[in-house]
Amino acid sequence: MRFLTELLRRLNMIKLKTEEDLKLMRIAGRVTAEVLDIMREAVRPGISTGELDRLAEEHIRRNNGVPAFKNYRPMSSMTPFPGTICASVNEEVVHGIPSFGRILEEGDIISVDVGAYVNGWCGDAACTYPVGKISPERQRLLEVTEDALNRAIAQAVSGNTLGDIGNAVESYVKPLGYGIVRDYTGHGIGREQE
Numbered sequence: 509m510r511f512l513t514e515l516l517r518r519l520n521m522i523k524l525k526t527e528e529d530l531k532l533m534r535i536a537g538r539v540t541a542e543v544l545d546i547m548r549e550a551v552r553p554g555i556s557t558g559e560l561d562r563l564a565e566e567h568i569r570r571n572n573g574v575p576a577f578k579n580y581r582p583m584s585s586m587t588p589f590p591g592t593i594c595a596s597v598n599e600e601v602v603h604g605i606p607s608f609g610r611i612l613e614e615g616d617i618i619s620v621d622v623g624a625y626v627n628g629w630c631g632d633a634a635c636t637y638p639v640g641k642i643s644p645e646r647q648r649l650l651e652v653t654e655d656a657l658n659r660a661i662a663q664a665v666s667g668n669t670l671g672d673i674g675n676a677v678e679s680y681v682k683p684l685g686y687g688i689v690r691d692y693t694g695h696g697i698g699r700e701q702e
Contacts, residue, residue: 540631557595558608565592576623594621614640
């Protein structure tokens with residue numbers, strides 16, 4: 509295992525972080541987590557996804573950060589992403605564009621994905637919130653996905669692979685009637701230029 513880690517490091521595929529790097533990453537992660545706490549308090553029937561976006565950007569900038577998603581343009585897109593957050597409502601899987609015209613209604617669920625660069629390091633996280641009172645089916649979805657996340661985290665230990673983490677999620681959710689979105693995968697985080 510040590511040989512493989514060293515090989516990947518030399519090939520520039522894995523950038524090992526120093527204690528100082530990790531300290532700086534935690535600051536970016538803390539700002540990102542604070543945005544998700546703000547969203548938890550702000551999500552309610554009648555609020556727009558544009559207002560949620562405004563609150564997120566305000567907090568990131570107040571903490572000397574820069575929204576990681578705003579104006580991001582993948583090579584496959586002609587248009588840069590206009591928001592600070594991705595705001596995906598109900599069946600939308602990911603990357604929903606926030607808008608002052610998109611008003612949350614009682615019974616919706618909203619997934620908010622946020623990224624923030626602070627001191628050149630990136631924090632990136634997402635949470636899904638109920639909008640007021642939700643149906644038992646949607647509540648069950650939130651419970652199962654949270655349990656799946658906890659099972660994945662339990663597998664994120666030295667010696668395990670990404671396959672172990674993915675298996676923990678899939679082997680739990682499939683028997684319960686839920687599926688896995690295979691078109692989107694995870695990604696690393698680190699410095700802006702990585």
